[in-house]
Amino acid sequence: MQTMLEVKGLNKSFKDKQVLKNISFEVKKGEIMAILGPNGAGKSTTIRNIMGILYPDEGSITFHNHKGKGIPQNKIGYLPEERGLYKNVKVMDILLYLADLKDYPLDKAKERILDYLKKFDLEGKENVSIEELSKGMGQKVQFIGAVIHEPELLILDEPFSGLDPVSQDIFKEEIRRLRDAGTSILLSSHQMNLVEEMCDRLFMIQRGEKVIYGTLDEVKTEYANFKCTIQGQNDIHLLETIPEVEHIEQDGDVSVLYLTKDVHPSRWVKHLPEDLNIQELSMNRVSLHEIFIDIATDKRLMTKEGEAHA
Structure with missing residues (x-):
């Protein structure tokens, strides 16, 4: 072109x-x-x-x-x-x-x-x-x-x-x-x-x-992997036991789990604890808006391919 x-x-x-x-x-x-x-x-x-x-x-x-x-x-x-x-x-x-x-x-x-x-x-x-x-x-x-x-x-x-x-x-x-x-x-x-x-x-x-x-x-591909949003009252310590999670954000009964690179969602959900309180669950990729906010506010929670998480 x-x-x-x-x-x-x-x-x-x-x-x-x-x-x-x-x-x-x-x-x-x-x-x-x-x-x-x-x-x-x-x-x-x-x-x-x-x-x-x-x-x-x-x-x-x-x-x-x-x-x-x-x-x-x-x-x-x-x-x-x-x-x-x-x-x-x-x-x-x-x-x-x-x-x-x-x-x-x-x-x-x-x-x-x-x-x-x-x-x-x-x-x-x-x-x-x-x-x-x-x-x-x-x-x-x-x-x-x-x-x-x-x-x-x-x-x-x-x-x-x-x-x-x-x-x-x-x-x-x-x-x-x-x-x-x-x-x-x-x-x-x-x-x-x-x-x-x-x-x-x-x-x-x-x-x-x-x-x-x-x-x-x-x-x-470089910045945005999957995130899992869970509606339900859950203790942060229980969520921290879930593998392949980079970081977690909680607001009331809503927990957002940002997953590591190359996670396969269909396999990953099998690792969720049986006693997890799930009223609703959704899985999607991180949006451009979230990438923008992450970089603009210097959080840098989303790592580039090949980088270690800060």
């Missing part, structure tokens, strides 16, 4: 604080790549370097064989986390203005705007000013502005924030459609369930350094 964006050895400091440390990743053509991390991890700085808003102290950013200041900005679409559209300007006017900034033909842009307004349930809103729209409607207009010029690389920073479930589904459908049409998408979000549902690969950053990079399956 063709590489559209390559970030290699990125280092960036502000005064005496280094905020990016040897950041490297790629975004392929026609894939959704998530860039994840807690607040202050360095995601926004990375995105600003890609956009040419900032420039790295060391390292390189290559887009379609163009580097640094030579990267053609009209090939990139950007939906920022902080939405910002001129409030007293009509929807059609602001979107045509954004298309013009990207040197996109205005007659073609107008056709695409009308199609998108219909698709996003905004038909007839082209002559309404931005300040008259709800927050969700305004976000849809901002999304249209990011894609109106048919970018080859689309950067989405918290695209689902503040959207109702129906609007989220509309965005998800359109993002997938763009991916299937060959657009490379770099997506930043704190909504791990949506990342897990949509993204082909992911890159997680913590304190300016890479901590996870790979496909969702690779990350799950």
